[in-house]
Amino acid sequence: MKLLAVTSCPTGIAHTYMAAEALQMAAKEMNVDIKVETHGSIGVENEITDKEIKEAHAVIIAADTKIDKTKFQGLTIVEGTVQDAIKNSKGLIEKAMRLENNKSQYVENVSKIKENRKEKKKGPYQHLMTGVSYMIPFVVAGGILIALSFAFGIHAAENEGSLPWALSLIGGGSAFALMIPILSGFIAYSISDRPGLVPGMIGGMLSAEIGAGFLGGLIAGFLAGYTIVLLKKWIKLPKTMEGLMPVLVLPLLSSLIVGLLIIYVVGRPAATINASLSNWLENLQEGSAIALGLVLGLMMAFDMGGPVNKAAYAFGVSTIAAGQSSSVMAAVMAAGMTPPLGIGIATLMAKNKFTREEREAGKAALVLGISFITEGAIPFAAADPLRVIPSLMAGSAVTGALTMLFKVKLAVPHGGIFVLPIPNAVEGLLPYIISIAIGALVTALLVATIKKPKTE
Template identity: 40%
Template structure:
């Protein structure tokens, strides 16, 4: 087989064809077309291989296009079968549009890099509207052949070579056709012009199971989306053939990474530490623009996911080499991260409910049904609660009086109930996503069930932690068993969730339930006792130190979880959880506020990048986003972290001493309505900020003198030395 053998000839083209009502019919029609042109030995065998590939993922793409494809032992030469259908057929495209342009990409089992690159160029062409418009407007099979050949093998036209079987004539220009990509096999770095100085760069990897279609369509779509936004996007297609690796210098310049893949990423460690958007390959084909936008947003998001550091060339190798303690820590953090939205949404809704309906709306919870009222039947301020015995007989009544009535009470009551509903997912979400972090998707269901069990037995968030960890490890163990072939398909959806729920659920109910409940009860009583007297100040100091130690890391999140978990236990007679929540929030606001103040007061002690970060850190601090101080702590941990911990301890002690309380789990000063003794709240934050600011300035000044360097140049030199 010569390298200039055409992929498409007129005999492989069917215009205005009626191939049948289903995609299976269309695949069989095109397989017969390829075999009829002498390019496949068995139409049935080729169709079977193509349908097998189709069953793994639909090959429809937005714009009325489908690309069924496969590598098959029945293919005699790399070929493109094409059909323009009279009646479009649904191939499962994301936009819901049925396909009228169908390419069957048929490659031999041993297709070499050259031909795979040609097929990749077709995949890129299909992402260009000029190319697809020309296909729809073409008058005959010869014109289709010229349009496609110009995209994938322009040298056959430009060189005036006659293709076999009279497929391609002299050089010609089909209306609306597009220019090819250039020489096959060129390096990505060479093919792409170097980005301009200061231009944003995003790099990434695309891959699909066969590596001859979606891989390169995703790359083309992402790179085009980058051009539309005035930035450089360079994607490495990890297809079946030779990989044109990204230039290491380009990776070094990149601000973010996009992985659009259905196979493990090769050489993942090259991108370590960069913000990452990680999706399946079809997500890039269907909506590349939103992925690029997300990557740009991740650049400035300190909490964005990042490519893990360390060796390994694939996801499996990274996970397999991960230390068990690190894996457990990561999984617990996963659970906490997924739990926080439930807490934040639920807590803020409850706080809004209190704002509108008054704090005594909580007295209606679980006693009076809101369904008895509506916008046309608004509640008053008195309610009668029937007290029933175990036989459901009324044995007495209780009159409940609240401060509000009418529309405000009804709306506030509704918000309060919505908040309580969200908060009820706190422990199940924690357990479910810890299990997910350890075992993947099969661990979610049993993890959630263990969270519900923990609530039922009174074990609270401690039970959720234990139940989620046990469920995750047991589900991962089941997943690692060598199941027979007939059972493998049922493992992730039936066997693992069912087996894990049965075994771990029994352990939680029969063995661990009572001890964990006793531990949780003891912890609650201990906290209640510490919240009064001198112990309250000590508790505030401890929480303040934890919140300011690693700024969004495990210790910070542990303190935050400690505060939020208690909100569901708070009441008018038990305000300790509110005080703990206020302490956690106030202390977490200190680091970014202090770093912003320090960069303003003594800018010569900081680098230009730190000064820029300081200009926005104050807003992050007011919003209770501790991560705003991470850039400062990362650049100079020995001076910044002790200073922030000192300020956090001062703030924590003061909030507990002044009995500041917060019914909202997040929001900083913007949830002032949910904070009792708001003046004390602000005073404690101010005191901690002053302490941290002063210590940072003093410590950095001492460090500057010791190093014998001054000004911004000295700070930048120190930062450069630390990074070297």
């Protein structure tokens, strides 16, 4: 049997390729022919051709973002998340083979899947993660360019026409200005396909202009997407005029509805909440700040790239959206670096607690850790979750709390250790490095202590 698969995670950095590798390894063990297309941060790789679709029996879509399934029409489709592919790749392959061999059960199974998804509320999460996945490159590029402008001095960008001014204009004036419209537009796109982009991006732009910020952008995206869904359902034109729907009727009406709602209904309350959140973060007392850092650390290590981790990261990004250094973003990035670093150190400290393959993987985990790719710890957590995950959470909680205690601030939303040498990118560079090191050591010591010895 010949299978196809597509994998895609919100960041397109680690989970996408881990899911692809897991499916390929499982298929090899099961003697099944499979080709996996990955939708990563650099675009589509190993793209599936029309000829391969004609020859295939079924397709597995393991994605946390929206995937266009139209080209797979006629094939048996099995859907799951990237975590499903990483943790239960054989189960997905077996399901695809079973459904293909017994297509009479397919409709029933699809109905069950849809019901389960409604119960688990995966829909809104997938829409949100689609928006976040398109937004992240703008945030990262903009943040690093702003940090590079700081390298010439905190106020160097005020000199119009200078290189720091140009870097700040590209990063803050352009990349960051597009961040919220992109978020809103692609949330709407995930809900209602291409027609959602126009009202979504317009709603996001309005949210940014009136101060509603990240929260307003989220609301605008969902509002635009579901407005398009309702308009498609309510408006029925004669066949001779159907061509007007995507180019005139839907963009015009949806933009008008979403725009007016953002300006007169949603915008002001969202702007008030946004301002209140900023003031609250600025005025956090030491005890509250430490508690917030601890919670963010726990969230970053809990599922290492899953929904809880992404929620913490999105919160960090929302605080840096104004182009200013953020203590929350500092805690989030540090706590996200800690799990793979701690695991990597543990494989060096307690070699008898890991197999030869795990010790080799520990070296890769160290590289992923310094790069702020939390997913590097997932294979170890999956192999021994009851001992490893609490250890990871403890180390990240310590790191998050310490960054808040030391009042560290970060102007860059991603990049790990590679952005730390940029002058003025971090307020409190030495305490920041110390916080990450202490948290990683806490994780390493706990893992080395509570894991059972392995025999080769």
